Amino acid sequence: DIQMTQSPSSLSASVGDSVTITCRASHNINSYLNWYQQRPGKAPKLLIYAASSLQSGVPSRFSGSGSGTDFTLTISSLQPEDSATYYCQQSYSTPRTFGQGTKLEIK
Amino acid sequence: EVQLVESGGDLKQPGGSLRLSCAASGFTFSSYTMSWVRQAPGKGLEWISYISSGSDTIYYADCVKGRFTISRDNAKNSLYLQMNGLRDDDTAVYYCATESNWNKADYWGQGTLVTVSS
Numbered sequence: 001d002i003q004m005t006q007s008p009s010s011l012s013a014s015v016g017d018s019v020t021i022t023c024r025a026s027h028n029i030n031s032y033l034n035w036y037q038q039r040p041g042k043a044p045k046l047l048i049y050a051a052s053s054l055q056s057g058v059p060s061r062f063s064g065s066g067s068g069t070d071f072t073l074t075i076s077s078l079q080p081e082d083s084a085t086y087y088c089q090q091s092y093s094t095p096r097t098f099g100q101g102t103k104l105e106i107k
Numbered sequence: 108e109v110q111l112v113e114s115g116g117d118l119k120q121p122g123g124s125l126r127l128s129c130a131a132s133g134f135t136f137s138s139y140t141m142s143w144v145r146q147a148p149g150k151g152l153e154w155i156s157y158i159s160s161g162s163d164t165i166y167y168a169d170c171v172k173g174r175f176t177i178s179r180d181n182a183k184n185s186l187y188l189q190m191n192g193l194r195d196d197d198t199a200v201y202y203c204a205t206e207s208n209w210n211k212a213d214y215w216g217q218g219t220l221v222t223v224s225s
Contacts (some may be wrong), residue, residue: 032209034212046211
């Protein structure tokens with residue numbers, strides 16, 4: 001199985017700041033990397049797919065980059081509604097493993 | 108509008124069985140691979156199974172293989188998860204999700220809670 005490792009596990013930032021979350025795969029997954037946002041008590045929501053493609057309807061302040069084994073999610077100009085847990089997921093092979101999540105707090 | 112509505116979650120004793128359903132609307136269900144993903148209380152997301160549009164390809168995570176069975180009825184726009192031999196660690200919210208190009212899970216249901224406890 002491909003292991004996905006996210007860092008940090010949590011972070012805190014202020015409105016207007018930019019933050020970066022990293023995700024590392026244990027094997028080469030090309031660009032088969034997705035990012036999801038999950039607010040408390042809600043279902044996950046797809047933000048980024050294919051490492052850097054923005055899902056329809058997602059604000060452009062979310063961006064993704066990387067390929068192979070190392071990936072990043074950047075959120076610029078943080079808004080209060082960005083307070084959530086963010087997960088990466090590899091969709092290169094089964095099982096489609098997720099990272100352990102990064103909890104983002106907006107101060 | 109795409110809608111996925113899970114149902115069937117309940118409190119069960121260890122060793123019991125349960126069948127979850129996911130009713131789909133707002134898209135051509137028969138054209139999509141579908142997945143089940145679960146989330147234990149306070150924990151992260153765990154992918155557990157998927158089924159291709161025509162049911163010809165099915166995969167399971169090792170943690171549920173041999174106990175859970177995924178199926179679908181394209182005529183009824185419905186996805187199912189038959190859960191047998193339930194264990195305490197199957198306690199989770201179970202989500203169904205579509206899977207499209209790049210194998211991304213682009214639409215999710217609201218989830219249904221399965222609790223396994225004696």
